[in-house]
Amino acid sequence: MLTTSIQTAEVVYAHSGNPEDYDVLRKNGISVKGKIVLVRYSNPYSYRGFKALTAEREGAAALLVYSDPAEDGSARGKVFPDGPWGPESHIQRGSITYDYIVPGDPTTPGWASVPGAKHIAPEEARSLPKIVALPLSWRDAKPLLENMSGPEAPKDWQGALPITYRFTGAVKVHVKVDMDNSMQPYTVVEARIRGSEFPDEWVLLGNHRDAWVFGGVDPSSGTASMMELTRSLGELKQRGVRPRRTIVVCSWDGEEYALTGSTEWGEQFADDLKKKLVAYLNVDESVAGAATTAGPEGLSFSPAAVASLAPMLVEASKDVRAPSGKSLYEAWRATAMRDSKASAPPLDSALVETRIGSGSDHTVFLNHLGRPVINLGFTGDYGVYHSMYDDHYWMVHIGDPAFEYHVALARIWGLVALRLANSDILPFDFGFNASALEKFLRELEQNNNVERRRLSLKRLHARIAEFEKAGILLRDAVARGLQAGSLSPEKVRRLNEQLLQVESNWLDPAGIPGRPWFQHLLYSSRYTYAHLEFPGLTEAVEKQDWKLAREQAALLEKAVEKNTKLLRSSQSLWEKNKQ
Numbered sequence: 001m002l003t004t005s006i007q008t009a010e011v012v013y014a015h016s017g018n019p020e021d022y023d024v025l026r027k028n029g030i031s032v033k034g035k036i037v038l039v040r041y042s043n044p045y046s047y048r049g050f051k052a053l054t055a056e057r058e059g060a061a062a063l064l065v066y067s068d069p070a071e072d073g074s075a076r077g078k079v080f081p082d083g084p085w086g087p088e089s090h091i092q093r094g095s096i097t098y099d100y101i102v103p104g105d106p107t108t109p110g111w112a113s114v115p116g117a118k119h120i121a122p123e124e125a126r127s128l129p130k131i132v133a134l135p136l137s138w139r140d141a142k143p144l145l146e147n148m149s150g151p152e153a154p155k156d157w158q159g160a161l162p163i164t165y166r167f168t169g170a171v172k173v174h175v176k177v178d179m180d181n182s183m184q185p186y187t188v189v190e191a192r193i194r195g196s197e198f199p200d201e202w203v204l205l206g207n208h209r210d211a212w213v214f215g216g217v218d219p220s221s222g223t224a225s226m227m228e229l230t231r232s233l234g235e236l237k238q239r240g241v242r243p244r245r246t247i248v249v250c251s252w253d254g255e256e257y258a259l260t261g262s263t264e265w266g267e268q269f270a271d272d273l274k275k276k277l278v279a280y281l282n283v284d285e286s287v288a289g290a291a292t293t294a295g296p297e298g299l300s301f302s303p304a305a306v307a308s309l310a311p312m313l314v315e316a317s318k319d320v321r322a323p324s325g326k327s328l329y330e331a332w333r334a335t336a337m338r339d340s341k342a343s344a345p346p347l348d349s350a351l352v353e354t355r356i357g358s359g360s361d362h363t364v365f366l367n368h369l370g371r372p373v374i375n376l377g378f379t380g381d382y383g384v385y386h387s388m389y390d391d392h393y394w395m396v397h398i399g400d401p402a403f404e405y406h407v408a409l410a411r412i413w414g415l416v417a418l419r420l421a422n423s424d425i426l427p428f429d430f431g432f433n434a435s436a437l438e439k440f441l442r443e444l445e446q447n448n449n450v451e452r453r454r455l456s457l458k459r460l461h462a463r464i465a466e467f468e469k470a471g472i473l474l475r476d477a478v479a480r481g482l483q484a485g486s487l488s489p490e491k492v493r494r495l496n497e498q499l500l501q502v503e504s505n506w507l508d509p510a511g512i513p514g515r516p517w518f519q520h521l522l523y524s525s526r527y528t529y530a531h532l533e534f535p536g537l538t539e540a541v542e543k544q545d546w547k548l549a550r551e552q553a554a555l556l557e558k559a560v561e562k563n564t565k566l567l568r569s570s571q572s573l574w575e576k577n578k579q
């Protein structure tokens, strides 16, 4: 069904369209009620769906989002076709669904959108915007901005166009949007190699297939790496080499709308996945950066992983060659040092980003099903995201002309998958997991004024310290057992079962306050897609709702304590029968 929406109103420039930007407007006596708001994409990235929700809450009639050259265009460097940045006509398309509240088909929140499923009315769907919005290039936004006659906007609101950016004045626009609301099928393509010894333990790999236009980087760089990886796994299988655990590979559809294919697939097979999924390894863009402008150290390797899997990722990187000829581990340390402008490379413990936001297909597996995830990719200069210039030409001439980063990514992805699929003992490190939790908690306290008399986090710190100790003791006991050799398969099987249970114990079926679909107690995302640790506790502290904060801290204490007990019992079982 086609619906048409027409709005004609005065334009107000609202900087990045974040709540604090509207506060600035209010202080200047400007309301956006009934107006058409013009905002720009922001740096650092904030999901456009948050700009839409904010404009909707402010009562705007429509939203226009444009790409200012300050963010991803000529102010950053050479533009397409001479360089990686966005030219004057590039339009960053993109969804504005409120999928940070609940992703997937907006009319089936929390259950699978399969033939015959119950659908709620679109008016009841919390993830559907009630405001119309359009993306613009700066070429199309410039006439609106330069013809304004009202008060000058503050210095930090000025962009890179050679004009004075103003709040308002003398510019009216007519926005007409034709929206196709019909229901269309999505196809998730799935392949699997049955494990030879533990067919009911799955290692899942995935990448989305849908693109806004050509998708040279997003997602086809990831898809190219995935095709090469699946070809290699197929060749191994033909030679009779089968993984011990089952490897499942999915090509997701509809990621760009609301993480739709992966979310619905995850909801459809939730019971199996909760029991069987060892880890999900996501690649969205394998090469989102220009090797031709990256300098001698090359593109940055920028993976993110749940803390329990971070040490194994660092280990695996030592056995992969980077395009520079060094090991991926050495290249990773060098680019991390360069990017942070530090004088020495970071410690191994700081290499992996263990804070995980949303915005890609890992979301359902981590946040809804409580399974561990890893995201892999290379990054660098890239200003044509979601535009028609994100194409094969960009990749071949600017991004990765030799496709060597694509190959490196396929190698690390495959190696991590095979280690998870073949290891005797699953390579989770809960001692390291605990140290990351302690770091998150200290950050929470530093970033907020936590009033001790209102909320004491002492007990939570203590519980995390016990968890850390139990994790280290178990790790050492397992290492001793492995060195002594001759392990009974039954003993190993039971230990792995318990290790998988630890990750499940972070799930709270009630979900975080206000967002029941997001059930992970440690990880969620903000409405901007930015990472958010201890989501229930952090949001309560930020609102200064101390009663809720105490409840959330108690939930965390309970979950950490449960996992400490689990690790202790795993250790005593492991040490009991020496065989």
Ligand SMILES: [Zn+2]
Binding pocket: 208, 218, 219, 255, 284, 285
């Ligand atoms: Zn993507």
